[in-house]
Amino acid sequence: MLELDIIIVGAGITGLASAIALSRAGHNIQILERSSFKRDAGFMITLSVPANRVLESFDFDFKRARSTDCDFINVYDGKTLTRRVSWATRGYTDKPNDQLRSLYRADLHDELKRLALLQSGDWKTPTLTLGIEVVSVDIHNATVHLEDGTSLSADVLIGADGERSLVRSAFTNTDPQSLAPIRTLRAMIPTELLLDDSETQALYETTKKNFSIYAMPDRRALVWYAGRDGLLQDLECNYPLHEGEDLRAELDDTKAKEKVLSRFGDYHPAIVKALQKATHVSDWELWHGTGVFSMHEGLTLLVGDAAHSMLPFTGQGGGQGIEDAGALSVLFRDINSKEEVSERLKLVEDVRRERTAIFQSLASLKMGSEEQFARENPGHLIHKTRVRSAETHLEFMSNYNVLEESEKVLAEYLEANVKS
Numbered sequence: 001m002l003e004l005d006i007i008i009v010g011a012g013i014t015g016l017a018s019a020i021a022l023s024r025a026g027h028n029i030q031i032l033e034r035s036s037f038k039r040d041a042g043f044m045i046t047l048s049v050p051a052n053r054v055l056e057s058f059d060f061d062f063k064r065a066r067s068t069d070c071d072f073i074n075v076y077d078g079k080t081l082t083r084r085v086s087w088a089t090r091g092y093t094d095k096p097n098d099q100l101r102s103l104y105r106a107d108l109h110d111e112l113k114r115l116a117l118l119q120s121g122d123w124k125t126p127t128l129t130l131g132i133e134v135v136s137v138d139i140h141n142a143t144v145h146l147e148d149g150t151s152l153s154a155d156v157l158i159g160a161d162g163e164r165s166l167v168r169s170a171f172t173n174t175d176p177q178s179l180a181p182i183r184t185l186r187a188m189i190p191t192e193l194l195l196d197d198s199e200t201q202a203l204y205e206t207t208k209k210n211f212s213i214y215a216m217p218d219r220r221a222l223v224w225y226a227g228r229d230g231l232l233q234d235l236e237c238n239y240p241l242h243e244g245e246d247l248r249a250e251l252d253d254t255k256a257k258e259k260v261l262s263r264f265g266d267y268h269p270a271i272v273k274a275l276q277k278a279t280h281v282s283d284w285e286l287w288h289g290t291g292v293f294s295m296h297e298g299l300t301l302l303v304g305d306a307a308h309s310m311l312p313f314t315g316q317g318g319g320q321g322i323e324d325a326g327a328l329s330v331l332f333r334d335i336n337s338k339e340e341v342s343e344r345l346k347l348v349e350d351v352r353r354e355r356t357a358i359f360q361s362l363a364s365l366k367m368g369s370e371e372q373f374a375r376e377n378p379g380h381l382i383h384k385t386r387v388r389s390a391e392t393h394l395e396f397m398s399n400y401n402v403l404e405e406s407e408k409v410l411a412e413y414l415e416a417n418v419k420s
Contacts, residue, residue, distance in 0.1 A: 011113075020112065021332075044232075047318065048319050058329075060112075079267060092399050100315075184236055184312065186284060187257070187278035259283065351406055370389055
């Protein structure tokens with residue numbers, strides 16, 4: 001088996017997951033990260049069953065990462081707290097315990113970093129270089145040019161450098177990214193602060209181990225979920241931007257908190273009181289793509305948000321990046337020559353492109369409106385799926401195994417090569 005030299009640009013969740021996958025497939029991995037101390041941003045992330053399966057294949061320790069199970073998705077009226085609808089997150093696969101999990105991103109990142117840099121006699125431990133700025137790339141020769149004037153070359157280049165990807169900018173046919181006409185304010189609240197008040201405690205009890213959505217008719221939605229063993233709550237406050245409104249995110253934490261209280265001050269008093277207890281509020285610009293793109297060109301592959309940035313409303317962005325890593329873990333095994341590299345990169349795109357494009361196209365879809373949406377959009381990618389209800393939407397998210405799909409594609413590829 002040939003050992004490839006692979007450079008990964010970006011040490012976020014997808015970059016580290018890809019490093020784990022490729023090093024355990026037998027390759028030499030160098031990760032380049034521009035920040036001097038890479039630790040992922042401090043808010044929550046939800047992972048559906050397929051992403052969790054990939055992490056399990058890496059021996060990911062969910063207890064160490066302090067994940068929280070999400071048993072139900074509940075939708076409430078944001079003003080009255082009346083529950084409108086509820087869907088279970090289990091029962092869509094052949095394993096009764098398969099379900100959504102939520103994690104504090106920093107905890108997820110720390111566990112992936114531990115696994116990526118784990119010393120083992122079974123594989124070569126990747127090297128992680130922090131504080132190194134990539135200023136340009138040659139995607140056809142897998143070469144990166146650094147700020148200090150030096151260059152590094154490899155057999156394969158992986159772009160895991162996020163939605164504003166420098167690596168992607170070198171592609172000739174990429175998914176165009178645009179700023180969404182919607183913004184997210186994230187309010188982080190230690191659970192203990194909610195428990196010292198009877199009104200916020202009662203509200204917290206209804207959200208525990210659930211993914212709770214508090215909606216308003218004007219398209220505002222507050223999404224509440226937990227991480228870090230349930231000790232930290234993330235209130236994701238989504239609101240539409242109006243014509244002529246300032247598109248710049250508020251970078252000052254105090255002003256961001258004032259902004260969320262202003263934007264969501266007409267919500268139920270218990271929710272407003274919870275927001276007042278937030279210890280950190282950040283204002284996030286949202287970028288998204290169209291789903292029409294190439295994931296690979298030359299000797300380079302894009303993964304995660306660099307390949308398929310999507311709106312966060314179905315909680316699939318991070319999970320799709322982890323699924324990308326799952327495909328790499330299988331499809332980059334047992335390579336016999338460098339001539340196979342381009343073919344293997346194409347196999348990864350064949351496995352990943354349509355599924356990620358569908359998730360991009362469904363990312364802004366309100367759960368429960370799938371059938372009406374399909375009727376009104378006859379040419380949409382939703383017609384490549386069985387998604388016509390919240391339940392079939394959850395089934396599409398859950399009942400998939402990228403590892404099995406990749407094994408099937410690899411077997412077909414190897415068999416065709418033998419015959420030829």
